[in-house]
Amino acid sequence: MVVQVLNSGDLRGGEVFALRLANELGFRKFITRFVILDGVGHRALRSAGYVSDVNVRLPRVFRWIWASRRIARQSRLVGKKKFIVQANIGDTLWAGVLASLFIGKKRMALVYRHGNISSYWLSGSRVRRCIYRWLFEQCDVIATLSPETHTDLKEIFPGLRVEVCEIPNGVPFPKGHGAVRPSLCREVILHVGAFVPEKNHAGLLRVFSNVLRARPEAELWLVGEGTEMLAAQQLADELKIAPKVFFLGRRDDVPELMSQAKVFLLPSFVEGQPAVVIEAMLMSLPVVAYDVGSLRSMLGDDRGVLVPARDEHRAAQEVVKLLGANSAEWNSMCSNAKVYAEDRYAMSVVADKFAELYERLAVAR
Known part of the structure; x- marks a missing residue:
């Protein structure tokens, strides 16, 4: 089982990717559940997997704690088997790390999907860098989106004690892909x-x-x-x-x-x-x-x-x-x-990479 932790119930960039990934992984016999930090899960998320969301305003720290407890609740469904939690950018990292502390590394593997340039928001703050170094090192794997995010992460956090890999964004081929473009007058x-x-x-x-x-x-x-x-x-x-x-x-x-x-x-x-x-x-x-x-x-x-x-x-x-x-x-x-x-960037290719990663982490001790 894979639990996708999302910042919002709206279908924005990270949420759309998680939905598409869940649909692709469904063909590979993976079960996906969604935990949402803020708002009510979009109906498309509900059609792809069970959704646990919050529709009341809470301070950020309380949302992280609430989400981590919901993740822990999902662990009961797999018994003693190890399951995967993927935190998708932003505050989801806090919820994922708290869940890992509640559940333990033997029961849960944490993947953080890192999509931003770290130096944009961590430069000049030594305390914040120390906090995020600790958070990152609680993960089993950090999956960066691109060579830029991968290199930047290594430069901001030299000697980071966590596996870092690169898995890009993916999209299904859109309708009209491959068709000859019309001659455009406008x-x-x-x-x-x-x-x-x-x-x-x-x-x-x-x-x-x-x-x-x-x-x-x-x-x-x-x-x-x-x-x-x-x-x-x-x-x-x-x-x-x-x-x-x-x-x-x-x-x-x-x-x-x-x-x-x-x-x-x-x-x-x-x-x-x-x-x-x-x-x-x-x-x-x-x-x-x-x-x-x-x-x-x-x-x-x-x-x-x-x-x-x-x-x-x-x-x-x-x-x-x-x-x-x-x-x-x-x-x-x-x-x-x-x-x-x-x-x-074909979604099927990207999903294969995540499936291989999840399967490897599920059997790791």
Whole structure:
């Protein structure tokens, strides 16, 4: 049995991956259960496995304790067998470590899925680094997403006494993958992401405003919801670009939207290894992104366009260049990205790696 510990009951990046992984592992005879730190589990999670969630507001420490006790309760279902707990980024690590202390290493193996650049949030705090070194060393395995997260973890915590491996994000091949892209008449720039500060929608709109000066026929499609949406709509009005910006809200047809776009734009301040970029690569949609998180290993070697973080002028230049690129240049980049994504990020391949890891940990003493 595998217990996936999630930060939220909403279907966001880490939660979507855990759901997809549970579905793939179901074909390999693994039983998955979900423990959620905050909120009510989405119906899709409930269809994939038993969900234990909390729908009342509690201080963070109490949520960690509550979740660790729920994990301990799941251990009764497997008797004396060893089971796997996977903490998926953020506060889930605390809940996983507390559960390990309650249950013991002989009954439970703890995997931490580490998706962020540690130096973003641990630099300059010696006490915090000491705390997280201890937390990490309570894990059996830390599974990093990319070469960037792997190297950064080793540099921040030299001599870390825990096994560290690299298992990337994975996505199922989207509908329309492999199809020949239609000849596009409209110059659509697409962005998919929650309206939260780290996604930098204000910068995105300023980049698009610069693009319009060179490509007045361009359109910006924004998919997602969140606390920053109203501010983004107001900024679009202030920049006098509102007629060219379309706020599409939450959508279930992102692959179809990708097939109609010419560029995917992602000027985030912070990213892990975004699944939406993998989907764009699989859909032969060229990506322009800030060089943060794991995006360098994803988009390097002419698989996309990386721009120094916060360089809005350069980002606009690269978008304009792609909108006006000839078909040979455009197809070359798309082909490189698609082949790389198919080989590295297929959900079935990633699930095989996790299954091998779980099976090894389940029999380890």
